[in-house]
Amino acid sequence: MKNLYIAEKPSVAREFAKALGMKGAATAGARDGYLENEDTVVTWCVGHLITMSYPEVYDPALKKWSFDTIPFIPEEYKYEIIDASSKQFQIVSRLLNREDVGRIYVCTDSGREGEYIYRLVEQMAGVDKSKKDRRRVWIDSQTEEEIMRGIREAKELSAYDNLSDAAYLRAQEDYLMGINFSRALSLKYSYTVRNYLGMDRCVIAVGRVMTCVLGMIVKREREIRQFVPTPFYRVLASTEGFEAEWKTTKDSAYLDSPLLYKENGFKKEESAKQLITELSADAPIELIVQKVEKKTEKKAPPMLYNLAELQNDCSRLFKISPTDTLNTVQTLYERKLVTYPRTDARVLSTAVAKEIGKNIGGLQKYEPLAQYAQYIMQQGGYKGVAKSKYVNDKQITDHYAIIPTGQGLGNLNGLNDIQRKVYDIIARRFLSIFFPAAEYEKVSLVLSRQIHTVVGEKENGTESFFANFKRLKNPGYLTIAGLSSDKKQEEQKLTDEELAKFASLKKGDAIPVQTFNIKEGETSPPKRYSSGTLILAMENAGQLIEDEELRSQIKGSGIGTSATRDSIITKLVTNKYIALNKKTQIVTPTFLGEIIYDVCLNSIQSLLWAEMTASWEKGLSGVAEGTISKDEYTAKMNKFVCDNTNAVKQIRNQNQITRLFDRTKPFYEKAGAKKAAKKS
Structure with missing residues (x-):
């Protein structure tokens, strides 16, 4: 009997064939879709070979969009072969059912989607499971060593049945919400939206993840629009060699004063000037040292990269999109340079830690x-x-x-510039964890001066000034990771001599003040998402939830998965709901995107909630872990779809909703006018 290995892509199949020592592995196409020798057959999918059937396959009457035919919940889902992939499916199907194939090794990508790809093929091929020994190969890189380990330790496919259930349910959920909600909202609102925007046609496309991400982007844009900058005025004392900043303390005459913006600034410049007048009233003008604190601060190397962190850094450093980052790291994976990219983890396993010397040595x-x-x-x-x-x-x-595998380094020559840069930051992050923490020497000063004044009910006070100094004592891991600019502007970087000078100060020492200055500042609006920070926000969706109990319930669940988040952003761009600036990677909504947001806000509002989307993802994880049954999840899913579809059918607000569109329209008219002016 022969062993059949089925991979997700031809390139992966080639690596398996090489590891198994098969002749012709480099071309992997000698038999038109598979390779074979006396005891082994290797074949491949081309990504998805099977897809879910549209409603009209169930009943031709369902092709026409009508309120009478929704909610549409199939009792049994139908699937079909993708036309472009039919030839390869027939090859794979025939191989799966060959009588001389006794064991099937499932070598599709090690994750939920890879599981789904194979299970659909097996289902459509009608494999007699009683006649086949089915094993699941689960690997973290495509090195020959890892491939052979995965084959040796392959578990029975049934061990992954829960993961398979979660994969099927995810697809069914996206299908049901997409079909029913998009039809319901289009039937209810598309005429209104089409007329308002002067479009020929308009389909209101919504989805479990996509609409929630659109909501995040629109909410952020509206927060920025509504933001009113608030000026504030800080008081600084300039001495010989450093500046100190005034802040209120329990002894300050200005404690809890309505004149304050916050503890270190005033709402009006006049108040800051008044404080300076009070501080300068008596000679000599000096500050008395109240406290000197010296300490060494350690900064440990950051955690290792997961896909979201890597996508964020690549967006920031190289101005490439999450999709480009995923494609880049996928290439590095396929060339044996790094481990599996679609991961949420930022740590290593105990088993890998035991062998990590091989990665470093390479x-x-x-x-x-x-x-x-x-x-x-x-x-x-x-x-x-x-x-x-x-x-x-x-x-x-x-x-x-x-992490880098330490292998495949000969493939570096064939990489483009971005691919080499991405490999380099992965390698640097990895090696960093084996270096000591960076060490800083810090000195903090607290200085004070008495004033004689009346503020509200208070007379007189002790006003305090604060100064912080910092010096990199030991770079540690920064030697390899690279020195990053320190964002804390209040920490004044000094030479060894200067730091020693300030550290030698004692309580009671007097320091002459050269001048008191006013530094004006202004509150800043929230920042727009970049493609990278949006990926991180999707990964950490629980942080967007105000309810503490609910936030703890879905801790660890984000919006979408590491494998799908980039495609969600791409889909929103394709639908023209958002715009992605390729140079800056900044993400903004379009006018159509804001209109879709308002439509959802006034119909199926929960589609915009991070907690709803993250809770569904948490549920899918529960199914994969075996803590939630397939039937339990299905019942909840079907009820949600039915309830919301029927609710939309009862809505009668489509004529009034244009008032909401009117509120947003001026912002896009202004933007259009600016673009026209630039062109002219």
């Missing part, structure tokens, strides 16, 4: 970081990594963090 041949890899190997500190925060089996679901 990087000794990567010239830009060779000296660091050699140093780590010589020191041997990596041997204790299993006891660090960078290793935690409980924080890993499908895969551990993205």
Whole structure:
């Protein structure tokens, strides 16, 4: 009997064939869709070969959109072969059912979507499960060593039945919400929207994840529009060598004063000037040292990359989209350079930690970081990594963090500039965790001066000034990760001599003040999302939820998954609901996107809620883990779809909703006028 290996893509099949020592593995097409020798057959899908059937396949009458035919909830879902992939499906189907194939190794991507791809093929091929020994290969990289380990340790496919159930339910959920809600909202509002915008046709496309992300972007844009900047005025004392900032304390005459913007600034410049007058009233003008605090602060290396963190950094550093980042790291994965990219974990597994010396050792041949890899190997500190925060089996679901394999370095020559840069930051982040923390020496000063004044019911007060100094004592991991600019502007970086001078100050010392200055500031609006920060916001959707109990319930669940978040952004751009600036990667809504938002806000409002979307994702994770049954989830899902579809059918607000559109329209008229002026 022969073993059949079925991969997700031809390129992956080639790697399996090579690892298995098959001739012709480099071309992997010698038999038109598969490779074979005396005891092994290797074949592949081309991504998805099967898709869910449209409603008209169930009943031709369902092709016409009508309120009479929704909600549409199939009792049994129908699937069909994708036309463009039919030839390869027939090849795979025939191989799966060959009598001389006794064991099937499922080698599709190790995750929910990869599981779904194979299960659909098996279902449509009508495989007699009683006659086949089905095994699941679960790997974290495409190195020969990892492929052979995955084959050796392959579990029975039935061990992944819960994951399969979650995959089917995710697809069914997106199908039901997309079909029913898009039809319901289009039937109710498309005529109104089409006429308002002067469009030929308008389909209101909504979805479980897509609409929630649109909501995040529109809400942020409206917060920015509604933001009114507030000026504030800070008082600074300039002495020889440094500045100190005034803040209220319990002894201040201005404590809890309505004149304050917050503890370190006034609402009006006149109040700041009054304080300076009071501080300058008596000679000599000096500040008395009340407290000197010296300490060493350590900054540990950051956690390893998961896909969301990597997408955010690539958006920020290289101005590439999340989709481009995923495609880039997927290429690195397929060339054996890094581990599996579609991961949410930022830690390593205990098993991988035991063998991590191989990854580090391989990087000794990567010239830009060779000296660091050699140093780590010589020191041997990596041997204790299993006891660090960078290793935690409980924080890993499908895969551990993205790290370099230490192999495939010969493939670097064939990479483009961005691919090499992405590989480099992954390698630097990885090696960083084997270096010591960066150490800073810090000195904090508290200085004071008495004033004689009347503020409200208070007479006189002790006004305090604060100054912080910082020096990098030991760069530690920053040596390899690169020195980052310090965002804390209040920490004044000084030389060793200057720092020692201020550290030598004692309580009671008097420091002459050269001048008191007023520094005007202004509150800032929220920042627009970039493609990277949007990915992070989707990953950490629970933080958007105000209700603490609900936030804790869905902790660890985000909007979408690491494998799908980039495609959600792409779909919103394709639908012209949002705009993505390719140069800056800044994301903004379009006028149509804001209209769709208002439509949802006044019909199926929960589609816009992060808590709803994240709770569905949490439920799917529960199904995959076996804590929620397939039937329980299905019942909840069907009820949600039916209730909301029927609710939309009862709405009678489509004529009034244009008033909401009118509120937004001026912002896009202004933008259009600016563009026209630039062109002229």
